[in-house]
Amino acid sequence: MLSTIQDKVNQNFFFFIRNKKIKIFILISFWIFGCILSFNVGISHDEFHEFNYIQINYEAVKSIFTENNKNFQLLLTDNDRYYGIGFSILAFFFQKILSFILISKVEISDFGLFLITKHVVIFSFFYISSFFVYFIAKKILKDKYLSTTIFFLFLFYPYILGHSFMNPKDSPFTSAWIISTFYFLLLIEKIYLNEKIFFKHIIFFSLSTAFLLSIRISGVLIFLQYLVGFLILLNINKKFFRNLLRIFIFSGVIIIFLFYLFYPVFWKNPFDVFYALKYMSSHYNDVCTYVFGKCIKASQIDATYIPVWLILKLPEISIFGLFTFFFVEKKIFKDDKNLLFIGTVFYSSILILLLFIFLKPRLYNEVRHVHFLLTIFFILGLFFLSFLSKKIFQILSFITIIIFFLDNIKLYPYNYTWYNFSSRLLNVQENFEIDYWGVSSKNLSHEVKKIFNDKKIPELCILGGSYVPEYLYDNTFKCFKSYGHLDSQKRPFLVIQNLKNLYKNPKDCSLLFEEKTSLSFYNKKLVVGKIWFCS
DSSP states (O other), X not given: OHHHHHHHHHHHTTTTOOOHHHHHHXXXXXXXXXXXXXXXXXXXXXXXXXXXXXXXXXXXXXXXTSSOOHHHXXXXXXXXXXOOOXXXXXXXXXXXXXXXXXXXXXXXXXXXXXHHHHHHHHHHHHHHHHHHHXXXXXXXXXXXXXXXXXXXXXXXXXXXXXXXXXXXXXXXXHHHHHHHHHHHHHHHHHHHTTOOOOHHHHXXXXXXXXXXXXXXXXXXGHHHHHHHHHHHHHHHOGGGHHHHHHHHHHHHHHHHHHHHHTOGGGSSOTTHHHHHHHXXXXXXXXXXXXXXXXXXXXXXXXXXXXXXXXXXXXXXXXXXXXXTHHHHHHHHHTSXXXXXXXXXXXXXXXXXXXXXXXXXXXXXXXXXXXXXXXXXXXXXXXXXXXXXXXXXXXXXXXXXXXXXXHHHHHHTTOGGGOOOTGGGGSOHHHHBOSOTTOTTHHHHHHHHHHHHHHHOOTTOEEEOOTTHHHHSXXXXXXXEEOGGGTTTSOSSEEEEEOGXXXXXXXXXXXXXXXXXXXXXXXXXXXXXXXXXXXX
């Protein structure tokens, strides 16, 4: 019966609408709704750092044209000097426009408003990349129904969707990776088919790759994907070498130029980029992540760290699909075009995963730094499963989309805290971090207002909570301090607990409120933040 239902859904889902204008209207409506949802998510932990780094770069560039280059020296010594600014520059102009439109309509400080308007840009870029997932799927599967199903699975995957609501670095990086992958596959397909390569395709490929690098310097890893694709293409026919070389040289010039343009830190010493790669792989931020109840520092992760998180965060449909690779390998790779497309993405992803495992770069906050890799494995699992059996793929996709839909409703605005169905057999709260981005500060701040009115205590100081001052920006609240002042602060005061402080309860204080979220088919509430009163 389920198979019959799924057959009908698959045959008619989205395609029962024959009018293209209505289809476009639905897709635009999805985008608008997603933008609204992202705008109402709290400010994530890294957003101030992103803003601050843009300011440092701006002042550094401006100082070049003055006699005093002190600000450029500040950039060269800043701990975060090797972070990219490409996406932040793109988002800046949209943030200014949106902030101007919404400045009198939102209860938040001007600075806080500027930060959350970036969420709309992050989600919009993610939404654009979802269409490129569809384009890639259609190239590989040659089936618009299956490709559309993958499009919606990608769009509603709570973990990826949650990051697209507020993650200012990893979500745009993943989106740029997907777009770059599409244009690379398009180029090698045209070379393989001996078709004309339009100048615009090379330009789009160059721009997307340069943009990827401008977000994170670790974007250089995509050149491993390009290398694997080149080698597979040459293995099919060595006569393609001349075309490959011509494209590589032309696009390489554009990519290198744009790369240095978006990294002012390299302007004085272009060769410093090699040190930057080493520096970022052993980043100074030795933050710990709770894994099965243990606080694992970034400098102490072992070979199991990424595989464990992939098993916890990938949906079962993708995990099952990845295991089916051994049964569908011959079926897939008997066709040179499949070998070219799927082989390029699959083998390069395995190679990158092995590099992460053996080189042990500093990673923290689950798989945020390999968010792009999780996304690629998610999509690959769907591809392999569809090659194994379209019927099984359709049934499991139908069930998965229902679970995704329910989870997204129950989790919002903490969608990024999603765990797959099997992980819910574990005590998620005790074994893992939940709101490691500090998004709960928004709802906790609103609750503070209610508590403050009830307690009626003047000059109440608030300890902890990222970005709480941006939500409590009126004159009622004047004292804000970090969680580290817990022992030295004169009582009474309020304590906001989120991020990693959630595991450090203040002594001799009363618990006033818990901010909670939940997963579907999981009978335990997940606490993402707390408010304490220390009298």
